[in-house]
Amino acid sequence: MDTTQLNFSLVKILGVVTIFATVFVIYQLVFNVFFHPLRKFPGPKLWAASRIPWCYHQYRGRLHSRLLQLHTIYGGTVRVAPNELSYATADAWKTIYGHRKDEMGKDPIFRLHTPTGAQNILVADRETHIRQRRLLSYAFSESALREQEPILQLYTRKLADQLSRECNEGPLDIVAWLTFASFDLIGHMSFGENFGCLDEGDYAPFVRSITAMASELIFDQMWKYWGVMALRKYFTPKGLVGQRIKNVKTAMQTVQRRIERGSDHRDFLHYILSANEEKAMSPAEINVNAFSLCIAGSESTATALSGAAFYMLTHPPVYRQLVKEIREAHADEKEITLASTNRLEYLDAVITETLRMYPPVAVTLPRRVPAGGEVIGGEFVPQGTTVGVHHYSASHSPDNFHLPEAFLPQRWLPGTRDEPPFASDKKACMQPFSFGPRSCLGKNIARAEMRLLFAWLLYRFDWQLELGHKEWRQQKMQGFWQKKPLFCTLTPATR
Numbered sequence: 220m221d222t223t224q225l226n227f228s229l230v231k232i233l234g235v236v237t238i239f240a241t242v243f244v245i246y247q248l249v250f251n252v253f254f255h256p257l258r259k260f261p262g263p264k265l266w267a268a269s270r271i272p273w274c275y276h277q278y279r280g281r282l283h284s285r286l287l288q289l290h291t292i293y294g295g296t297v298r299v300a301p302n303e304l305s306y307a308t309a310d311a312w313k314t315i316y317g318h319r320k321d322e323m324g325k326d327p328i329f330r331l332h333t334p335t336g337a338q339n340i341l342v343a344d345r346e347t348h349i350r351q352r353r354l355l356s357y358a359f360s361e362s363a364l365r366e367q368e369p370i371l372q373l374y375t376r377k378l379a380d381q382l383s384r385e386c387n388e389g390p391l392d393i394v395a396w397l398t399f400a401s402f403d404l405i406g407h408m409s410f411g412e413n414f415g416c417l418d419e420g421d422y423a424p425f426v427r428s429i430t431a432m433a434s435e436l437i438f439d440q441m442w443k444y445w446g447v448m449a450l451r452k453y454f455t456p457k458g459l460v461g462q463r464i465k466n467v468k469t470a471m472q473t474v475q476r477r478i479e480r481g482s483d484h485r486d487f488l489h490y491i492l493s494a495n496e497e498k499a500m501s502p503a504e505i506n507v508n509a510f511s512l513c514i515a516g517s518e519s520t521a522t523a524l525s526g527a528a529f530y531m532l533t534h535p536p537v538y539r540q541l542v543k544e545i546r547e548a549h550a551d552e553k554e555i556t557l558a559s560t561n562r563l564e565y566l567d568a569v570i571t572e573t574l575r576m577y578p579p580v581a582v583t584l585p586r587r588v589p590a591g592g593e594v595i596g597g598e599f600v601p602q603g604t605t606v607g608v609h610h611y612s613a614s615h616s617p618d619n620f621h622l623p624e625a626f627l628p629q630r631w632l633p634g635t636r637d638e639p640p641f642a643s644d645k646k647a648c649m650q651p652f653s654f655g656p657r658s659c660l661g662k663n664i665a666r667a668e669m670r671l672l673f674a675w676l677l678y679r680f681d682w683q684l685e686l687g688h689k690e691w692r693q694q695k696m697q698g699f700w701q702k703k704p705l706f707c708t709l710t711p712a713t714r
């Protein structure tokens with residue numbers, strides 16, 4: 220065979236392969252739209268045909284707003300990919316995430332694998348999860364929270380003292396400082412060591428890498444959808460690859476130091492290590508769980524705090540009302556405690572409305588429908604389908620909330636929440652801490668931390684937003700919100 224014949228045969232083979240591939244792709248697209256078991260569900264045909272539109276918006280960091288648009292057009296249930304249904308209703312929260320005999324397991328595509336192979340609470344199978352959650356719940360009980368107050372107070376005061384020094388230098392980036400405080404606090408609680416952010420007034424490398432890590436996971440998820448994980452290293456932005464593994468290793472060394480050193484503080488490890496032999500976690504489980512507690516509790520709280528600062532500063536009547544409530548309730552900083560801030564109804568309403576407007580976990584936490592299928596929202600969904608409530612859409616849908624884009628803390632106040640126009644709000648649609656047996660364990664500690672921090676900072680300082688920050692909320696969402704700096708001027712409070 221001469222070269223011309225060889226080339227000709229290769230072209231023929233390539234041609235045939237291309238034709239087969241094209242026919243296969245067209246078959247798949249047509250099947251997905253017209254013959255797939257999910258064909259009856261509402262949604263745009265392009266999204267039903269292929270996962271490309273979903274991936275495109277995810278890549279751009281705009282999936283949250285696009286899904287909200289789709290829910291506004293199509294209603295509480297939308298088919299957002301060939302095999303995925305997105306929900307924005309209270310009923311879906313209960314059916315998908317609530318207590319059930321046969322748990323709707325986390326979608327394996329979203330499940331993270333720990334470098335050591337040990338399971339952490341966020342990804343554990345049902346049996347391991349029940350055991351780990353029972354053990355960890357001691358660390359998150361009401362009595363543990365009271366015992367942890369000295370650590371919460373320590374970091375709150377440290378932040379306030381640092382800001383007292385920094386505020387003389389001019390406007391400061393409040394997002395950065397709130398992030399330093401929540402990472403240092405949770406680092407101390409999880410590993411027995413803080414990250415030194417408050418002392419240095421700067422992001423520690425671990426902290427800086429958290430948003431990069433979240434993006435890495437989002438990219439991994441997309442590669443997994445296409446079954447081409449091997450390609451990830453060529454396309455995932457440089458700097459993201461391997462960040463998570465590096466962080467887990469650092470965390471493991473820190474946990475080891477804490478265990479060897481011991482501690483008088485009631486941090487999370489204190490409760491984990493005090494479990495008796497039978498219930499105890501293995502050393503590998505302790506390591507991966509300390510890391511996941513730190514991840515679960517740091518960026519989420521930093522985001523909620525930053526959001527609350529933004530909404531408070533862009534809504535002067537809310538700011539004035541908050542300041543009034545906090546300063547009238549305390550005659551001195553020393554009086555600010557978990558118990559005293561627990562009584563501040565308006566502060567609590569501001570925090571809840573922030574979590575609605577700006578949920579730190581704004582994504583869908585996807586689950587798989589178990590064998591036999593399930594009825595969700597009155598419609599049968601076949602087994603194997605990926606389903607989930609899209610947090611952002613559920614909290615922003617005009618079907619669920621009156622004036623959903625307006626920041627209105629009074630929709631949560633005891634005196635007004637059950638009166639028109641808020642009586643018709645479908646409040647159960649908003650679950651920023653998720654719902655059911657795998658919902659957030661740190662919910663109470665997160666809210667307590669937020670109340671304490673804002674009470675201290677609004678008691679000690681008068682706040683003013685710098686010009687040009689009204690657009691701060693125009694952020695991308697890739698796993699976490701990509702927060703920009705938010706500059707404001709703090710001055711010692713005038714009373």
Ligand code: HEM
Nearest residue numbers: 340512515516519520523579580652653657659660661665
């Ligand atoms: C405003 C702050 C927070 C928000 C919005 C938040 C939200 C969430 C959400 C949505 C989940 C469910 C994740 C999933 O299903 O994959 C979760 C789980 C979890 N969160 Fe939080 N969280 C916050 C703060 C905290 C804090 C401070 C801690 C304490 C360290 C914490 C510890 C956990 C743990 C341990 C889980 C796993 C629970 C389980 O699987 O049983 N969270 N959180």
